[in-house]
């Protein structure tokens with residue numbers, strides 16, 4: 001790791017710590033009541049309450065986020081690939097997808113619950129439905145972005161459609177796929193939590209609703225932080241994969 | 254017999270019911286080992302003619318024949334192409350970019366790698382094998398794309414304004430490099446350009462196309478000694494060739 005990179009990481013860690021410190025000072029110096037805003041320490045202490053089943057709730061929420069997201073990635077990329085292979089399919093389905101994407105996904109929550117009852121499944125579906133569209137869109141775009149001259153070049157030596165897809169189109173689309181996947185990661189987190197708010201029996205969103213009644217603000221803070229951390233882990237995994245798979249020069253966003 | 258025989262070729266583009274005559278009555282021969290410069294204003298059908306030679310476009314009249322009994326031509330394996338943009342794959346190292354045609358044609362890997370290294374040395378890119386395209390200047394990227402066009406040892410190399418996007422100085426340098434690569438590799442090259450000086454400087458033969466209606470205006474041998482040097486461009490004879498082309502293109 002170069003010194004410049006080290007400096008960047010250090011600064012990033014420092015800005016996070018600075019926020020924690022500011023939060024602490026604000027609460028202690030301003031005598032803010034705990035039920036309005038708990039201190040960082042009080043928030044951390046909420047983790048010690050066994051009746052909140054933190055671990056179980058973390059696993060549930062993370063499962064919904066990762067499940068919905070994985071589904072969105074697979075279906076999104078798969079659909080975009082089909083679009084690039086069968087142009088008529090794209091012409092028929094893309095406008096439909098645009099219309100469907102206008103549906104406020106939150107409004108689907110109650111329906112999913114009717115269809116699949118409470119639990120992980122409707123929440124996965126909400127996370128999926130909210131995050132899959134950007135992936136289809138960017139992947140389809142990326143698969144289209146091939147230089148016509150390059151296609152001519154390989155066609156002059158009789159490259160097959162499959163060779164063009166595997167050697168040129170798909171790797172060329174990777175930066176676009178990741179651009180969509182990064183946006184989708186953020187949406188998937190929001191989707192899963194919305195699902196838990198609408199109706200659920202476990203998960204960090206569900207827990208927030210429970211402790212709201214007892215005004216345990218510290219636990220609510222902790223839940224928000226944990227949700228954020230799950231999101232950060234997901235986003236970090238996507239970024240890491242992008243670093244491995246996409247040459248620096250080709251990265252988007 | 255000439256290596257390429259183009260006789261009365263005519264190409265009409267049809268788009269939305271409209272017809273557009275892109276090439277009419279193109280007739281010329283290319284001998285094996287020639288470096289033919291196709292020169293003409295933009296839009297006159299140079300790229301179209303090149304794509305017809307590459308077998309990428311059909312045509313509406315005339316005949317195109319490539320190869321002779323002693324020098325047979327396989328349209329699936331014997332064409333290398335270079336365009337104005339290097340069109341390198343960003344995610345492949347230079348060596349792997351050069352190898353792309355070999356992979357597509359299923360040539361043996363080890364031998365192709367050796368050949369790719371030799372070609373990179375030929376185009377002056379020794380030591381850049383493991384670099385990514387973005388680490389190379391435009392001129393160097395174009396050199397890599399020339400190496401890529403040669404990797405499968407094609408008999409015919411088609412170049413469409415390959416130095417058109419380079420700055421003037423780099424372009425002159427690349428002209429000299431191309432002549433060296435051509436004389437070392439002994440390929441038949443069809444080189445499209447809209448630069449009149451470039452055409453005369455590079456070509457063993459120049460084919461002049463005029464615009465609207467697109468047609469072939471002239472086709473003549475450039476009788477200048479090889480290897481060509483930059484100072485030849487001030488020779489009397491060189492001037493006579495360029496004037497002849499300017500005249501044909503109505504720029505005198």
Ligand SMILES: Nc1ncnc2c1ncn2[C@@H]1O[C@H](COP(=O)(O)OP(=O)(O)O)[C@@H](O)[C@H]1O
Pocket residue numbers: 266267268273274275293294295296297298299300301302
């Ligand atoms: N696919 C196409 N469909 C319709 N017209 C075309 C097509 N390709 C080229 N043309 C037209 O044919 C003419 C010759 O094009 P081109 O061969 O690219 O010229 P040049 O390479 O000399 O600039 C131009 O007027 C261009 O607009």
Ligand SMILES: [Mg+2]
Pocket residue numbers: 296299300301413
């Ligand atoms: Mg052109």
